[in-house]
Amino acid sequence: MRELKRLTLLCGHYGSGKTNIAVNIAAELKKQGGNVAIADLDIVNPYFRAKDSVEEFKKLGIRLICSEYANTNLDIPALPQEMYAVTDDRTLKVVLDIGGDDRGALVLGRLAPAITAENDYEMLMVVNCFRPLTRDAESTIEVMREIETAGKIKFTGLVNNSNLGAETTEADVLSSVSYAENVSELSGLPIFMTTVEKSLFERLSPKIENLFPLDLQRYIFTPQGDNQ
Amino acid sequence: MADKVLMKGNEAIAEAAIIAGCRHYFGYPITPQTEIAAYMAKKMPKIGGTFLQAESEIAAINMVYGVASAGRRVMTSSSSPGISLKSEGLSYLAGADLPALVVNVQRGGPGLGGIQPSQSDYFQATRGGGHGDYRMIVLAPSSVQEMAELTVKGFELADKYRMTSMILADGTMGQMMEPVSLDLEVAPAPEKPWATTGTKMKRKHNIINSLFLTPDELERYNFERYDRYKKIEESEALYEEYLTDDAEICIAAFGIASRVSRNAIDEARKIGIKVGMIRPVTLWPFPSAPFKKALKTVKTFISVELSMGQMIEDVRLSTDCKVPVILCNRVGGVIPSPDEVFECIKNAAENGGVE
Numbered sequence: 001m002r003e004l005k006r007l008t009l010l011c012g013h014y015g016s017g018k019t020n021i022a023v024n025i026a027a028e029l030k031k032q033g034g035n036v037a038i039a040d041l042d043i044v045n046p047y048f049r050a051k052d053s054v055e056e057f058k059k060l061g062i063r064l065i066c067s068e069y070a071n072t073n074l075d076i077p078a079l080p081q082e083m084y085a086v087t088d089d090r091t092l093k094v095v096l097d098i099g100g101d102d103r104g105a106l107v108l109g110r111l112a113p114a115i116t117a118e119n120d121y122e123m124l125m126v127v128n129c130f131r132p133l134t135r136d137a138e139s140t141i142e143v144m145r146e147i148e149t150a151g152k153i154k155f156t157g158l159v160n161n162s163n164l165g166a167e168t169t170e171a172d173v174l175s176s177v178s179y180a181e182n183v184s185e186l187s188g189l190p191i192f193m194t195t196v197e198k199s200l201f202e203r204l205s206p207k208i209e210n211l212f213p214l215d216l217q218r219y220i221f222t223p224q225g226d227n228q
Numbered sequence: 229m230a231d232k233v234l235m236k237g238n239e240a241i242a243e244a245a246i247i248a249g250c251r252h253y254f255g256y257p258i259t260p261q262t263e264i265a266a267y268m269a270k271k272m273p274k275i276g277g278t279f280l281q282a283e284s285e286i287a288a289i290n291m292v293y294g295v296a297s298a299g300r301r302v303m304t305s306s307s308s309p310g311i312s313l314k315s316e317g318l319s320y321l322a323g324a325d326l327p328a329l330v331v332n333v334q335r336g337g338p339g340l341g342g343i344q345p346s347q348s349d350y351f352q353a354t355r356g357g358g359h360g361d362y363r364m365i366v367l368a369p370s371s372v373q374e375m376a377e378l379t380v381k382g383f384e385l386a387d388k389y390r391m392t393s394m395i396l397a398d399g400t401m402g403q404m405m406e407p408v409s410l411d412l413e414v415a416p417a418p419e420k421p422w423a424t425t426g427t428k429m430k431r432k433h434n435i436i437n438s439l440f441l442t443p444d445e446l447e448r449y450n451f452e453r454y455d456r457y458k459k460i461e462e463s464e465a466l467y468e469e470y471l472t473d474d475a476e477i478c479i480a481a482f483g484i485a486s487r488v489s490r491n492a493i494d495e496a497r498k499i500g501i502k503v504g505m506i507r508p509v510t511l512w513p514f515p516s517a518p519f520k521k522a523l524k525t526v527k528t529f530i531s532v533e534l535s536m537g538q539m540i541e542d543v544r545l546s547t548d549c550k551v552p553v554i555l556c557n558r559v560g561g562v563i564p565s566p567d568e569v570f571e572c573i574k575n576a577a578e579n580g581g582v583e
Binding site for chain 1: 232263406
């Protein structure tokens with residue numbers, strides 16, 4: 001994995017895979033040592049939260065900063081009490097999982113002044129060309145601009161997470177490369193990494209630069225126990 | 229690039245509705261179906277359609293009544309507590325013989341309940357919910373692909389029979405993501421000479437109404453409507469069978485419960501238990517025929533449900549209670565695990581269905 005700044009912010013269209021990637025980046029960061037936290041600042045979606053991996057975090061020694069109401073029936077846009085640790089405790093390396101679209105990115109507005117003042121962050125846009133509302137570079141850039149406006153922080157890079165869930169093939173990922181390059185060219189942002197499900201990693205890593213394997217929460221798309 | 233896209237079940241419903249020619253959506257947000265409204269809000273203005281977030285579920289269903297009266301394809305969506313609010317409107321739609329599509333992405337109940345998946349609105353969907361003698365065509369998808377396909381089917385059947393179709397999904401179906409092909413076939417909407425589209429001084433005006441001044445007239449409309457329902461029961465029941473040919477134990481399950489059950493059946497077959505499944509795709513009309521046919525080999529039925537046992541009544545009615553029907557269920561937003569269903573199958577095999 002490329003070297004990361006103190007803060008890694010993951011934003012994108014909902015369903016683009018932000019949480020899945022945040023969880024995996026946090027796990028990889030922890031392997032490199034130091035104090036690592038994952039901050040779940042999602043106020044949009046009450047499901048599929050970083051908290052789903054709470055046991056793995058405990059095992060790995062990753063601190064989870066997350067609303068106590070995540071994954072409960074209390075469906076309100078709640079933020080964690082400890083959210084200011086993200087900007088106040090500079091000994092922490094933090095992966096921030098931001099809610100989908102511009103509505104989710106509103107949360108960043110509060111943290112943006114401190115984050116930009118410290119200036120030790122990557123603001124990454126997670127993209128998937130197989131999602132219906134971000135099929136091409138133009139529509140992806142539209143979502144990106146909406147998020148930047150709401151979050152008051154400019155993107156610094158892209159994460160190409162193009163996939164079709166459990167049916168993703170090597171060819172699907174390869175076919176997404178030109179899409180990611182188009183987004184990169186139109187936005188002027190580098191492709192920070194391309195993410196693939198772990199089983200596809202070995203075959204694709206010689207073909208795609210900065211490829212990152214996703215191991216945790218691989219089965220997030222379908223209900224537990226379902227292997228169709 | 230693959231011709232499929234990765235969609236949430238809720239998004240698949242919304243996109244399929246647009247493909248089916250629906251240009252009018254009225255709703256009010258509620259988890260776990262809010263993505264339907266969000267998708268419509270984004271798309272409808274771009275294609276000259278209407279997206280309107282009403283002041284309540286009650287307002288939304290009455291707006292549906294208005295557009296349906298004008299003969300256009302129209303839909304609303306909600307989750308369990310919101311469907312209760314819409315129930316008066318559902319009865320009025322039935323009383324006025326209006327076609328519409330209503331989506332219920334169920335959550336745990338009763339009351340405000342929770343936001344996790346449930347199937348406990350089966351009675352409400354298949355037995356009414358609103359007042360009076362009426363039925364709705366109830367479609368139960370078990371994949372994101374079916375969320376799309378049955379939405380199209382729902383519009384077609386609604387128009388064909390001038391009645392409401394309901395998609396009865398659950399929180400898992402709404403939230404899960406799967407690859408979908410949106411290459412959907414849509415039959416053109418039929419002529420609607422009864423619609424209130426303006427007489428242009430060329431015909432007698434049409435009236436959309438559910439009030440009748442004499443009991444005899446109201447009775448006649450009820451009889452006519454039930455003649456239509458009978459035709460639907462005879463011709464529109466849909467189901468899928470899985471390994472039923474030699475089955476001695478047969479699971480009845482729809483939606484998410486059928487997916488969990490399929491895994492349990494595969495495990496049970498590995499240890500030699502002859503078990504299969506009938507998956508109703510239409511919950512009304514309920515597919516009674518495959519259940520009657522299954523009685524040739526089946527000694528025990530197991531109804532796997534995310535409710536306290538609602539569809540189980542239709543399984544018993546379809547089989548005239550000739551063999552035991554066992555309930556295997558979880559409620560409150562909990563999904564039964566394949567292991568739990570497997571244990572239930574094993575018990576039925578060992579004890580012959582005695583609870």
